[in-house]
Amino acid sequence: MTAVLAQATGVDAPIRFPAVEYWTLVPAITLVVGALVLLLIASLSRRTYGAGLYAGLTVVTGLVSLGTAANIWQRVSDEGPSTAVAKAIAVDGFSTFFAVLIACAVVLGALLAESYVRREQLPAPELFVLMLLSASGGMLMAAANDLIVLFLGLEILSIALYVLAGYHGRREASSEAAMKYFLLGAFSSAIFLYGIALVYGATGTTNLGEIATFLATNVLSNNGILLGGMGLMLVGLGFKVAAVPFHAWTPDVYQGAPTPVTGFMAAAAKAAGFAGLLRVFFSAFGSEQLDWRPVVFVLAVLTLVVGSVLAIVQTDIKRMLAYSSISHAGYVLVGLQAANDSGVAGSLFYLLAYTFMVIGSFAVVTLVGGRGDSRHSLDDYRGLASRRPGIALAFTVFLMAQAGVPFTSGFLAKFYVISAAVDRRSYALAIVAMLGAAVAAFFYLRVIVVMYGPPAEGDEQRGIPLPRSAAVALGIALAFTLVVGVLPAPVIDFARHATLLF
């Protein structure tokens, strides 16, 4: 075998392994180590622990990861961005921003899952292990400076999520969701991989920096292969972020997956997908803007329109939030379409704000869903305000934030990406985005109307317990949404300085 390899490469030299600067990967490694510790405890310990321990350890792991990310942030701002591990890993504000974002999603997701696992009597440790592993994949995607690493991250993220989607084995919908997600996800991964192959064929490298240099210094006499590669990669990542027309899986999977997992997925998987999309298209294919911006324009318009319009006719809250998450992807695409620094910063701000809004929303859905995770129709929210005014008020804030009402983070997020679009004179896209927001207000308000209406018959007495961990998650999400809505300057600063390596 070695002989064959040596023959193929034509030289006798041994394979050289690059130096690995482990510190650059500490946030992701922390998550993996945390996952392994959880597994060890679960398999070696004689007695079985409750979900509390595992969730607690996951939260601690997430916080440590957050701390290490902050440390790297400090280093990046002092020394400037750099690459590591033979240029395969980018150490820049962008990757750290996503490390922070994904760590936040882990913390909130774990807090939410704790009571869920107990309520649904699901096996505890695996869910948290998978969550941590999938998050580490997301961080790797955001740090990838090489298409192969990006693909590795994508797979680590996705495979864990496929299992998570089907985690509630007693619910048929959950297994169905896992199956759908897996089949379509595998397809999209294959498409993405083929895109990498084509780009490699066109440019001779998989390193993002080298691709950018190659494209900046060479004029391709025939760029069909490159365009094909770019298109396939856009499809593959578009699937992950649920952009129309690659969104078909979203409603079913969001509806079927256990609700805390849905929240985590909506926040972390979407963010990781956009991390890849932004990095690849903005930095590697930056010089090919004229080719991909019109395509992204069309994708953004389709995503905004289809997402908001189809959300109107949903009667299931989870499905409605799924369509709304599609339309949110449209807003992030608006930032990508602007293809300038403020567009990227706007997209980042949007994703961070959305993380808290969406996990907060799904926290409420988890609570109202009740035992069996089944009460998700609009009718189950009838009169929620009279039974649980606090939960109803929190949900109102999250929905208003998603609708883009002022003094919430959601408003500034929309403002940021739309201002980037206007800055690039994409007036049409900005107008579509604003009108999409008006349409979206309709279905968010519909839920609020129902919550503040009279309770459904026989439903007045149904208790909705609020476990402490879920209350903490709700509180954090609520505080972030409102505080950033009023005093956004620090977060905007964070997003602006989370610039890419190039």
Next chain:
Amino acid sequence: MHAPTPDVTFPLLTVIILLPAIGGVMVLLTPSRRLDALRLIALLFSVGTAALTIYLAVKFKSHDGDFQFVSHHWWIRDFGISWKLGVDGISLWLVVLTGILFPIALFGPVVKKDVKAYLGWMLLLEAGCLGTFLALDLFLFFVFFEIVLVPMYFLIGGWGYENRVYAALKFFVYTLAGSALMLVGMLALVFLHQAATDRLTFDLVALAQNPGVGESTARWIFLAFMLAFAVKVPLFPVHTWLPDAHTEAPTAGSVILAGVLLKMGTYGILRFGLYLFPKAAVDLAPLLLTLAVIGIIYGALVATVQKDLKRLVAYSSVAHLGFIVLGTFAFTTQGLSGGVLQMVNHGISTGALFLLVGMIYERRHTRQIAELRGLQKPAPVLAAVFTVVMLSSIGLPGLNGFVGEFLILIGTFVTHRWWAVVAASGVILSAIYLLWAYQRVFHGEPDEANASIPDMTWRERATMAPLILLIVFLGVYPKPVLDRINPSVERLIDHVEERTGESQPAFAGGGAGTTEPHEVGE
């Protein structure tokens, strides 16, 4: 970027906005069963705000057209967004009107259902309204302009009548869609200004000095702004949300909606439309004047045939707001001053009308004109108060409505004669629909149900007294109010004339020449 000068004086305007907001938050934090404490907090904060706005009017320097009490702090520095507030003659009376109307609306009609949330939303609404009138930063204005929708939505949806959910949703989505384009227009203006001057700012004054946009671009952005304001005013043909929202809203909601919220549209036209895009405003004036006149006639005609008393008052608003827009786009000092004054007048008289209709509904549980008859007999005081308010709304000389409408018509006549002529017939129509409604409701022999209603209580009389006083005072002696409006209006007119090269006829304000010289009768 210029650093804003720090406030050395007492930040009066900031306090005026924050006071009701703090009151609202305090109400929300108070346990809902402590009704007295809740009412006391709301009373203290709303009356305190009213007192501050009156203090503002007293301290306001007349004969100064510039912005006063300016307060300027960075909010989001990276975007050039600042917390910049200021008041001039155009916004001053709207602020005072807001300050006075809110305590009246809060404590006039009795609300028993979910008092805590009701008071909380009302106070937050007040903060939003005051912010809209005081903001001198485009972003800040937009934020307040939009946030107002949320409390109003909950007030209509939570405390309104049968069809409230539909009306609240229609109100919210309609207005939100209207202002969608405004944000895009606003951003376009800001970035074009940045391209021209290399300074990213949302500061209204800086943008008005040098917008940096070409003529046709300015026209598009102006239209984007106008769409938002036209929905809010509401101008024909985007008025259809108004009758539903007004009719279904609780009494206090209707009072605030008609008295304050609609003024955000007309105020926005003056403050942003005319000030930022003078040339576009002058060029497109014929279109807007025509829409205003259509609104006047259409609103009046539709009001005439309403069967529901509240809906009748709602449509009368369409007509009255048409007058204000007419005066605005006349581009004469008289027309504009009349428009500003009429905003206040309409707030008072229509607010009072909604309160009275609410009182009738409380007694009879119907608003159908056909079911009301001869109310004069059992309730003479109610009938008398209704008469005064109605006459003010019609525009009878000696009451406030006359002064505003007269100035608008005279100001419009000198520059746009035929529009003024058609609009004047709206005055007659308003007499027809209001007097006819009055006749049907108050005259005649009351049947059994109508004969037994009680007259106004002392509480209701106390609610109406300040409004009646204002109606008479402004009708007899509007000078102190006009003295503070005029300098700012003249400044705005000067700004428009400077930028367009056109000037109003000499006797309508100042300057020589006219857009239509042959029509000047001097």
